[in-house]
Amino acid sequence: MSTARTGLRSRLLWSVVGWLVxxxxxxxxxWMWLESLKTEPQAASxxxxxxxxxxxxxxxxxxxxxxxxxxxxxxxxxxxxxxxxLVLGLPAAYALAIRxxxxxxxxxxxxxxxxxxxxxASLVPLYLLARDLHLLDNILxxxxxxxxxxxxxxxxLLRSFLLEIPPDLFEAARVDGAQFRHEILRIVVPxxxxxxxxTSLICLIFSWNEFFYAVNFTSSVAATxxxxxxxxxxxxxxxxxxxxxxxxLASLPVLLxxxxxxxxxxxxxxxxxxx
Amino acid sequence: MKSVSSVLLRxxxxxxxxxxxxxxxxxxxxxxxxxxxxxxxVLLLTQIPFVLTIYYSFFSWNLLNExxxxxxxxxxxxxxxxxxxxxxxxxxxxxxTVAVIAISVxxxxxxxxxxxxxxxxxxxxxxxxxxxFLIMPTAGALVWKDTLLNPLFGLLPxxxxxxxLGRVDLVNQFPMATVVTVxxxxxxxxxxxIILAGLQSQNPEILEAARVDGANAFQSFRRITLPLVRPFIELGALLGSLFVVQTYDSxxxxxYGGPGQDTTNIPFLLYEVAFQGYNIGQASAIGVVxxxxxxxxxxxxxxxxxxxxxxxxxx
Numbered sequence: 001m002s003t004a005r006t007g008l009r010s011r012l013l014w015s016v017v018g019w020l021v022x023x024x025x026x027x028x029x030x031w032m033w034l035e036s037l038k039t040e041p042q043a044a045s046x047x048x049x050x051x052x053x054x055x056x057x058x059x060x061x062x063x064x065x066x067x068x069x070x071x072x073x074x075x076x077x078x079x080x081x082x083x084x085x086l087v088l089g090l091p092a093a094y095a096l097a098i099r100x101x102x103x104x105x106x107x108x109x110x111x112x113x114x115x116x117x118x119x120x121a122s123l124v125p126l127y128l129l130a131r132d133l134h135l136l137d138n139i140l141x142x143x144x145x146x147x148x149x150x151x152x153x154x155x156x157l158l159r160s161f162l163l164e165i166p167p168d169l170f171e172a173a174r175v176d177g178a179q180f181r182h183e184i185l186r187i188v189v190p191x192x193x194x195x196x197x198x199t200s201l202i203c204l205i206f207s208w209n210e211f212f213y214a215v216n217f218t219s220s221v222a223a224t225x226x227x228x229x230x231x232x233x234x235x236x237x238x239x240x241x242x243x244x245x246x247x248x249l250a251s252l253p254v255l256l257x258x259x260x261x262x263x264x265x266x267x268x269x270x271x272x273x274x275x
Numbered sequence: 276m277k278s279v280s281s282v283l284l285r286x287x288x289x290x291x292x293x294x295x296x297x298x299x300x301x302x303x304x305x306x307x308x309x310x311x312x313x314x315x316x317v318l319l320l321t322q323i324p325f326v327l328t329i330y331y332s333f334f335s336w337n338l339l340n341e342x343x344x345x346x347x348x349x350x351x352x353x354x355x356x357x358x359x360x361x362x363x364x365x366x367x368x369x370x371x372t373v374a375v376i377a378i379s380v381x382x383x384x385x386x387x388x389x390x391x392x393x394x395x396x397x398x399x400x401x402x403x404x405x406x407x408f409l410i411m412p413t414a415g416a417l418v419w420k421d422t423l424l425n426p427l428f429g430l431l432p433x434x435x436x437x438x439x440l441g442r443v444d445l446v447n448q449f450p451m452a453t454v455v456t457v458x459x460x461x462x463x464x465x466x467x468x469i470i471l472a473g474l475q476s477q478n479p480e481i482l483e484a485a486r487v488d489g490a491n492a493f494q495s496f497r498r499i500t501l502p503l504v505r506p507f508i509e510l511g512a513l514l515g516s517l518f519v520v521q522t523y524d525s526x527x528x529x530x531y532g533g534p535g536q537d538t539t540n541i542p543f544l545l546y547e548v549a550f551q552g553y554n555i556g557q558a559s560a561i562g563v564v565x566x567x568x569x570x571x572x573x574x575x576x577x578x579x580x581x582x583x584x585x586x587x588x589x590x
Contacts, residue, residue, distance in 0.1 A: 011394070011395070014389065014392055014393075015394040017389065018389040018400060019396070019400065021386055021389065025386075025403075025404055025407055025460065025463065025464070028418055028423060028460065031422060031423065032410075035418075035422050044428045046433060047433055048430050091309030091312065092314065095306060099306045100306075101303065101306045101307050102303065107314070111313075111317065113573070117569065118521060118542070118562075118565045120542070120545050120561060120562035121321070121566045122321055123328075124327075124549060124558050124559050124562060125323075125325075127549070128555070144320065145320070147316070148320040151316065151317055211412065211413055211524035216546065226411055226413040229411075229413045229417055230527075230528075232417055233531075243418075243421060244418065247411070247414035250411050250413075251409070251414045254410075255410060258408075258409040259405075259406075262401070262405070265405070266472050269465065269468070269514070270510060271514075273510060274472045274473075
C-alpha cells in the first residue's frame with residue numbers, strides 16, 4: 001500500500017474515501033455543535049437550517065441556569081475518585097510489580113474480575129447500604145463507587161508501566177536505605193508519570209460519563225452532568241439548541257482530555273496490553 | 276514500536292520484576308502491606324455486597340412495603356425461570372452485544388486500514404474519528420434521538436424524504452436497530468484504535484516482499500496482515516463485549532427499553548425490577564443469574580485473552 005510507486009491518483013482516491021467515512025462518524029458531533037450555536041426556532045426548523053449567524057445565547061442560558069451544579073458534581077466525583085484510585089492503586093501496583101507477593105497472578109485476576117463483574121452483582125446491597133447510611137443523593141456514594149469501578153483498571157495499568165522500570169533502580173535506592181514511602185514518591189512517581197497520566201485519563205473518562213449509578217443513586221443535590229441531560233428526554237422540538245449546548249458542555253472535558261492524550265488512550269483502554 | 280506486550284504473560288507465569296530466592300515471613304508480610312488498602316477496598320465494595328445479593332435473592336422483600344421481608348427459598352428463581360421478561364432480556368442482550376461487536380469490528384478494521392495507508396490528513400482523521408467514543412454516551416444518544424432521528428425536526432427523516440421514507444419515526448419503528456446504530460457509532464472508534472495499533476506494528480518490508488513475489492493487495496491482506504492483527508481484533512472484541520453487555524445509558528435515553536420489551540436488556544430489566552418495582556428479592560435473583568452468565572462468558576474470554584498474549588510473546 002505504501003510503496004513509492006503508489007500513484008498520486010490512488011492516494012487521492014483513498015483520501016476521499018477516508019474523509020467521507022470520517023465525516024459520517026464525526027457528523028453527529030459536528031451537528032451537535034452547529035445546533036448549539038443556533039436559536040431555538042432555527043434548531044427546530046424543517047427543512048434544517050444550514051446557513052445561520054452563530055450565537056452563544058444558548059450556552060449563556062445553560063451556564064447561567066441550573067447546569068453548573070451538575071457540572072461541579074461531575075468534576076468532584078471524577079477528580080476525587082481518580083485521586084483515590086492513584087493513592088490506593090500505586091502501592092498495590094508496586095507490590096505486584098517491583099516486589100511481587102506470592103500468588104501475584106491470583107491477586108491480579110481477582111482485581112480484574114471485579115472490574116467485569118456486572119453491576120447487577122452488587123447493586124441492591126449497595127443501594128440499601130447507601131440508603132441506610134443516608135448516602136443516597138450524596139456525592140460521597142458516587143465517589144466510592146467510581147473508585148471501586150476504576151481501581152482494578154488502575155492497578156493493572158500502573159503495574160504495566162512499573163514493569164518497564166529496570167529493577168536495579170530500586171535495588172540501588174534500597175541499598176541507600178530509602179524508606180518505602182520515599183521509594184514510591186521520589187523514584188516511582190517521577191518514572192511512571194506517563195502511566196499516571198494514562199490512568200487518570202481512563203478513570204476520568206469512565207467516571208465522568210458514568211450513568212447507571214448516577215441516575216439511580218442521586219436525585220437533585222448530588223446529580224451529575226448526564227442527569228442534567230435526562231431532563232431533555234421529553235423535549236418536544238422546542239429545546240434542541242439548549243439540548244445541544246448542554247450536551248456539548250457536558251462532553252467537553254472528556255473530549256478535550258481524550259484528544260490531548262491520544263497516545264495514552266489505547267494503552268489505558270486495553271489495560272496496558274497495547275502500547 | 277507498537278506491540279502487544281508480554282505484561283499479561285509475565286503475570287500468568289506468576290513472576291514479574293525481581294524475586295529473591297527465599298523471602299522471610301516478616302518480609303513477605305511487609306510486601307503485602309502496600310497491597311492491602313486497595314485489596315480491602317475492593318473486597319468491601321464488591322465481594323461483600325455480592326454475598327448479600329445472594330442472601331437477598333432467597334427472600335421476598337419489597338421496599339415499598341417494609342414489613343414484607345420473609346424467607347422465600349427458591350421462589351424468586353422459580354419465578355425467573357417462567358418469567359417471559361427475563362428470557363426477552365437475555366435474548367436482547369445477546370442480539371445487541373453480538374450485533375454491535377461484529378459490526379464495529381468490521382467497520383473498525385476498514386477505517387484502521389484506511390488510516391494506515393497513505394491518505395492525506397491522517398492525524399486529523401484519527402482525531403475526529405475517536406470523538407464518538409469520547410462524547411458522553413447520554414449526550415450522544417440524545418443528539419441522535421432528538422436532532423438526527425426525530426420524525427418532525429430531525430435531519431435524517433428530512434434527508435430520506437425524497438426516497439419516500441420521510442417522516443418515519445425511526446426510533447419507534449426500528450428500536451433495536453437504532454440502539455445498535457448508536458452503539459456501533461460509539462464502539463467503532465474503539466475497535467479502530469486497537470486494530471490500528473496492530474496494523475502499525477507490522478513490518479512494511481514484508482508487505483513489499485510479498486508484492487515483489489507477485490501477491491496482489493487482497494492476497495497480502497488475507498495472508499499477512501489479517502493473521503498479524505487477529506490478536507488485536509480479538510482483544511478489542513473481548514474488551515468491547517464486556518462493556519456492551521452492560522449497555523444502559525443509550526437504551527435509557529433512546530427507547531427506555533421499549534416499545535414494550537423490544538430493547539430491554541438485562542441491565543435495563545434489573546433497573547425496572549429494582550428501581551421501578553422496588554422488588555429487592557427478585558432484583559437480587561436477576562443479579563445472581565447475571566453474574567453466573569458473566570462468569571461463564573468471562574472465563575472463556577479471559578482464557579482467550581491470556582492465550583493471545585502468550586502467542587504474542589512467543590514471537
